[in-house]
Amino acid sequence: MTNFYSFHGTVTAISDFNPGFNRGCYKLFTVENGRGSIVNFVVTPSTYFVDHEIIRVGDRVTGYFNGDLPVILIYPPQYQAMVFVKDKPDQNIKVDHFDNQLVSSDGELKLNLSPDTQILLTNGQPFSRYPGNQDLIVHYGPTTRSIPAQTVPYRIIVLCFTS
Structure with a gap:
């Protein structure tokens, strides 16, 4: 059982993330919620994108992560994204x-x-x-x-x- 936590906001930056292997296969999505909170999501090849949507800077999204996993103590917080949902009307x-x-x-x-x-x-x-x-x-x-x-x-x- 996964204890899902989420963060909703606007993607403000997308960059390559280099964990030391599989260069180009990992991304870092920066998401801001409009109230001053920022989260960096590490997007891996196993991150599931609902409807296989391409996410771009400026898109409104919700990123889901496992709230029970340990995280490094940095600002902004950085979580491994499990699921990403791009906002759509009436969805x-x-x-x-x-x-x-x-x-x-x-x-x-x-x-x-x-x-x-x-x-x-x-x-x-x-x-x-x-x-x-x-x-x-x-x-x-x-x-x-x-x-x-x-x-x-x-x-x-x-x-x-x-x-």
Whole structure:
């Protein structure tokens, strides 16, 4: 189970990041939230970009990272990005761990699957099992006003991270 944390803002810089190997395969995205907070995200070849969007300076994004991993004590903080979502109008996306009843770890969203719900792996292949007890990216539309809110998701991406 991944403890997802997020940071939302505008990309102000993108540069190469050199961890000492695989030159050119790592990037550093600087994101500012408009209230004075800045975060640097290390983008690796395993970072998942929702809808495979190309991110550019000036784009509004949300970066997700594992809040349980240790981080170096520098300013601005630097996190390894797990998932990036580019803002789009009328798009609802939740990145979280969902339990066996398909309720998010924060208790705010419950998924009700339908035969039309696409359930995929990050490589676009179908996921053939029940998506409960998994880290998921959920694309959804309208929700109920209940607690937790309930929705029938359009698409679910199952995150099978090994680290």
